Amino acid sequence: MASIRVLFREAEIAARVEALAGEIVQAIPGDFVMVGLLKGAAFFVADLARALDRAGACPEIEFLRLSSYGLATASSGEVRLLGDLPSGIEGRRVLLIDDIVDTGRSIAFAAASLRERDIGDLWTCALLDKPQRREVEVRIDFIGFQIEDVFVAGYGVDHAEKYRHLPYIGIVE
Numbered sequence: 001m002a003s004i005r006v007l008f009r010e011a012e013i014a015a016r017v018e019a020l021a022g023e024i025v026q027a028i029p030g031d032f033v034m035v036g037l038l039k040g041a042a043f044f045v046a047d048l049a050r051a052l053d054r055a056g057a058c059p060e061i062e063f064l065r066l067s068s069y070g071l072a073t074a075s076s077g078e079v080r081l082l083g084d085l086p087s088g089i090e091g092r093r094v095l096l097i098d099d100i101v102d103t104g105r106s107i108a109f110a111a112a113s114l115r116e117r118d119i120g121d122l123w124t125c126a127l128l129d130k131p132q133r134r135e136v137e138v139r140i141d142f143i144g145f146q147i148e149d150v151f152v153a154g155y156g157v158d159h160a161e162k163y164r165h166l167p168y169i170g171i172v173e
């Protein structure tokens with residue numbers, strides 16, 4: 001059993017999510033669709049959506065599921081789309097949301113898939129960013145926290161499918 005050392009407490013995450021929602025409504029006036037990447041971003045999307053409501057936005061919510069990591073703690077480098085893109089996304093303004101941007105492959109792949117469908121403007125958002133690990137250049141418009149090259153879990157993010165339920169984010173040791 002791994003041990004988890006707390007990196008961001010529940011209250012710190014909540015405060016950052018609230019601030020992020022403020023940044024997003026400033027940058028994206030009007031209608032947009034949140035497209036979250038499952039499963040890791042599910043909790044973040046749910047909390048961010050409610051913070052966006054408090055900030056005055058009224059986003060729609062969709063999810064995409066990608067595969068790449070499996071049970072490993074390092075990216076396999078290959079990303080696939082499991083299932084289809086949301087129907088009716090053409091022409092819509094999209095806020096693409098992931099839990100963590102590491103090499104950048106997942107969010108770059110999801111962004112490219114959405115662009116192939118002729119969406120309107122696209123913004124990207126990640127709760128956690130590991131800039132040191134980047135292998136693919138990708139613009140992240142809204143970032144919750146930048147972190148070092150550590151392996152984290154909690155708040156929707158798993159370690160071999162465990163720890164998603166934790167209300168905080170911790171380093172897996």
Ligand code: 5GP
Pocket residue numbers: 040068069075098099100101102103104105106107150151152153157158159
């Ligand atoms: P990328 O494609 O940018 O290399 O990896 C992004 C995905 O890898 C994230 O959405 C997340 O699912 C997973 N990932 C990256 N870093 C971590 C980490 O520290 N912990 C966990 N559990 N998953 C990670």
Ligand code: MG
Pocket residue numbers: 037038039040041098099100106
């Ligand atoms: Mg992910």
Ligand code: MG
Pocket residue numbers: 040069157158159
């Ligand atoms: Mg995972």
